[in-house]
Amino acid sequence: xxxxxxxxxxxxxxxxxxxxxxxxxxxxxxSHAMGWFRQAPGKERDFVAAISRSGDITDYADSVKGRFTIxxxxxxxxxxxxxxxxxxxxxxxxxxxxxxxTRLIPSSSDYYTQEYDYDYWGQGTQVTVSS
Numbered sequence: 001x002x003x004x005x006x007x008x009x010x011x012x013x014x015x016x017x018x019x020x021x022x023x024x025x026x027x028x029x030x031s032h033a034m035g036w037f038r039q040a041p042g043k044e045r046d047f048v049a050a051i052s053r054s055g056d057i058t059d060y061a062d063s064v065k066g067r068f069t070i071x072x073x074x075x076x077x078x079x080x081x082x083x084x085x086x087x088x089x090x091x092x093x094x095x096x097x098x099x100x101x102t103r104l105i106p107s108s109s110d111y112y113t114q115e116y117d118y119d120y121w122g123q124g125t126q127v128t129v130s131s
Contacts, residue, residue, distance in 0.1 A: 002026050002120040004098045009125030012088055016129070020083040022098030022122055029079035033101040033112055034072060036083045038094035038127075045097065047113045049083060054108040063091075088129045098122040 008020040024032070033053050039045040049070035050059045058070050069084040081098060099118035112118065 002032070002100050002102060004100055004120055004122035006096065006098050006122045006125040009096060009127045011128045011130065014089055014129055014131050016088050017084070017086045018088065018127060020085065020096055020098075020125060020127075022081045022083075024079045024081070024100060026079070028102070030074045031102075031105070033105055033110060033117075034070075034081040035099045035101075035112060035118060036070060036081075036096060037099060037115065038092075038096045039124075040094040043094075045115060047115075048096070050111040050113055051081065052107075052109045052111045053105055057109045057111050059111050059113060085127070088127075090129045090131045093127060093129050095124040095126050097124045 003025040005023045012018055031053055035050040036048040037045050038048050047061050051070045051072055055072045067087045072081040100120045101112055101117055102119045
């Protein structure tokens with residue numbers, strides 16, 4: 001069982017920055033591939049960013065490339081994945097969800113961009129970007 005708790009959301013002006021954090025329980029965090037998704041009002045949940053369990057491979061949705069950075073801290077007991085969001089736009093307004101894949105991952109460099117590839121989800125954190 002894995003619990004994910006997001007934090008760091010809030011209200012920011014366009015052009016500003018926020019850093020989201022996702023703290024995971026359990027001692028097997030290093031074996032999980034992680035991802036961030038977001039859901040805007042009235043829309044489906046969309047992929048934002050993914051990171052391999054080793055942390056050396058990342059992927060991003062085209063809409064956030066060059067502005068968002070996903071990273072993870074596998075050291076010690078931090079068990080945290082981050083999403084640094086810069087140059088925020090009103091279109092980035094959404095509830096942001098952290099996700100963990102605990103199923104078999106063939107390679108430490110594998111990453112996942114589809115909802116069905118993930119096994120656990122956080123409760124979400126609201127990000128609102130004003131124009």
